[in-house]
Amino acid sequence: MLVRPRYAAGRTDVVTGYSVAERPCKGERAVWFGGNSLGRDLALPKLRAEWESTPDSAVSAVAEWNAAARNRRPVSPGRETLQPSAELWNKYANDIHALREKLATTGHDDHAAWAQAARETSAAFGAWSRRIEPTPGPLADAARELAKSAQLRRYPLCPAVSLPSARGATMILLAATSKSDYAAYALMFRQLAQTARAIHDMHKATDDLRRVRGLASAVRAASKVVEASATAQTLKAQPMSMETLRQQHPEASEEALRSRLLVERSRGGSPLPPVLTKPDTAQLQAAQSRTEETHRQNNPGIEP
Incomplete structure (x- = not known):
């Protein structure tokens, strides 16, 4: 959003109102709306009636209004950054x-x-x-x-x-x-x-x-x-534990459970299928060969 203040006549240290606009796309013009036109409860005097006001806060506020008018970053980032x-x-x-x-x-x-x-x-x-x-x-x-x-x-x-x-x-x-x-x-x-x-x-x-x-x-x-x-x-x-995994996958080996536990703790969630069994070496080699062959067909000239 873009924000610009409305100053009192001949002043740059007294703000009497404001307008806002959605930041336009390149080549388009911003369409501005005054606070009162957005809603009567959003007029600046109405908002100020519910804010604490001191001479120091007024000076700080003018600095922020001036920065907004120039489309610059906040002068004093506050509690919203904590x-x-x-x-x-x-x-x-x-x-x-x-x-x-x-x-x-x-x-x-x-x-x-x-x-x-x-x-x-x-x-x-x-x-x-x-x-x-x-x-x-x-x-x-x-x-x-x-x-x-x-x-x-x-x-x-x-x-x-x-x-x-x-x-x-x-x-x-x-x-x-x-x-x-x-x-x-x-x-x-x-x-x-x-x-x-x-x-x-x-x-x-x-x-x-x-x-x-x-x-x-x-x-x-x-x-x-x-x-x-x-x-x-x-x-x-919920922290994952070996006991939880044993209850979820009673048929899995201890080695497979430990591998799954490491993956889940390191990535915050398991990318493995719900049924966990001890992998078969021959099946793994066959699956790897199929993956490499698919890669060569889809990406000719690029090594897997």
């Missing part, structure tokens, strides 16, 4: 739990509070989609459905009920890497899914059946994706 700690995972999962607990006592007529919860939960699902979906899939769909619940015709200055923030979940999901503990992922998703369910129940109580159907199907599909990913990670993380 591997999140286990304490941060727990903290932000607890923040979402606190948000869900507060929603349980929030009136259905406090539209601003529910829109805030939907917006922040949508952002977390969107961040999760970027981490594990090569192309937008069920997690992105869940983010899109939740974002619809965040749109209001009118935005009051603040919700009637002050809610805990779930923005930390988005930050940590964007910063997470494959080295992160998958149990932390699972806990975070459970809290996010329960918050989405609370928003679903709010729509159900107010007879908004379109939103009920959309959220129910989207969160259900997202849960299946995360569950499948968790299963794959669990299987990958």
Whole structure:
């Protein structure tokens, strides 16, 4: 994405708005959209109302805006470059739990509070989609459905009920890497899914059946994706042992089992067939001859 600031008249140190565009292909022009045209809750004054502001942070922010305007790298890469700690995972999962607990006592007529919860939960699902979906899939769909619940015709200055923030979940999901503990992922998703369910129940109580159907199907599909990913990670993380191999392949020799164990531990998974037996020398020589002959036919002039 491309980002450019809108400066106050005659100033380069006061930013009053912004525009974003998808980076165009060669020969094409960028199409810019102001934050307010993307969504009224994405206007810069609306975003700033929820951010901490100090003179030092304002100076740092202007430096980053100027770098973005020139399409340069961030001046001061921050916490998004660090591997999140286990304490941060727990903290932000607890923040979402606190948000869900507060929603349980929030009136259905406090539209601003529910829109805030939907917006922040949508952002977390969107961040999760970027981490594990090569192309937008069920997690992105869940983010899109939740974002619809965040749109209001009118935005009051603040919700009637002050809610805990779930923005930390988005930050940590964007910063997470494959080295992160998958149990932390699972806990975070459970809290996010329960918050989405609370928003679903709010729509159900107010007879908004379109939103009920959309959220129910989207969160259900997202849960299946995360569950499948968790299963794959669990299987990958399980250490392979000789005892496990003996149970899986009781007919195999000790030599064959040791060979398979070395392969699995070195490559993180077995490329061998499920049935493991002691190889026959004659069969191996015949298979090698067939492989070399196939190579010569398919690649004339190239030695196997």
